[in-house]
Ligand SMILES: Nc1nc2c(ncn2[C@@H]2O[C@H](COP(=O)(O)OP(=O)(O)OP(=O)(O)O)[C@@H](O)[C@H]2O)c(=O)[nH]1
């Protein structure tokens with residue numbers, strides 16, 4: 001709740017101010033409300049449809065409730081991710097643009113699995129920078145999870161392959177593979193990801209079972225085009241939103257659901273290892289609308 005203060009301020013705080021003390025809705029209030037929704041990155045099409053419908057509502061309370069129900073409606077629809085592995089180990093590939101929060105998210109997922117009593121294995125397939133695997137190794141120590149890593153400059157696909165083999169040998173429940181950040185528009189980098197998924201499939205037929213993109217919530221709509229290109233390259237199976245705590249544009253989560261039709265599994269709410277929560281539409285609505 002606390003972590004979503006900025007989206008709440010931009011959305012709900014704004015709505016409350018606009019609507020404060022009004023028994024009936026005036027045209028200017030309805031227009032301002034529409035601007036608020038769009039500023040919070042609620043897709044314009046939805047914002048317009050909602051505000052048009054609002055003209056028929058009796059008062060501000062009814063409007064507030066209606067918007068909450070509509071946000072929940074858009075966000076609902078996919079069951080939360082359960083770690084019921086279809087395979088042992090379950091292999092999760094984590095992708096995204098530079099700095100989106102992949103390494104932190106991968107570590108937080110390992111921490112979550114440990115707390116669930118499961119045995120994760122981390123793989124540092126970010127061999128692009130030396131700091132890439134160092135960062136994950138430090139996280140591994142903090143979380144108490146083994147980390148498979150390669151040398152800087154080593155083929156990332158080879159590290160991913162080794163990690164999956166290690167996960168099988170060590171009977172890990174889940175292998176979490178962190179990858180280097182890459183621009184979604186750079187063809188060769190996207191091809192490298194495809195090569196990595198093929199290598200993983202050679203180490204374990206059917207893997208990687210999950211391919212998740214980490215999207216930085218502060219990017220708003222820009223995150224959608226990123227996700228599209230990653231989806232084309234590797235066939236995404238889910239989305240993790242990072243940095244939702246710092247974002248005032250949480251409305252773009254609705255675009256993810258509407259425009260990509262991918263499940264939104266987890267949300268990052270801070271930099272600590274426990275600051276990752278399963279995404280729940282109802283909780284999100286009460287956090288942003290109060
Ligand atoms: N406030 C906040 N900060 C986050 C969150 N997730 C990640 N960060 C911060 O974002 C920065 C980048 O995170 P990384 O995990 O290194 O991102 P990355 O995608 O691995 O970066 P590259 O490997 O360089 O592409 C770090 O300072 C993290 O602490 C979050 O949910 N909330």
Ligand SMILES: [Mg+2]
Pocket residue numbers: 102103104126132178179180181
């Ligand atoms: Mg990283």
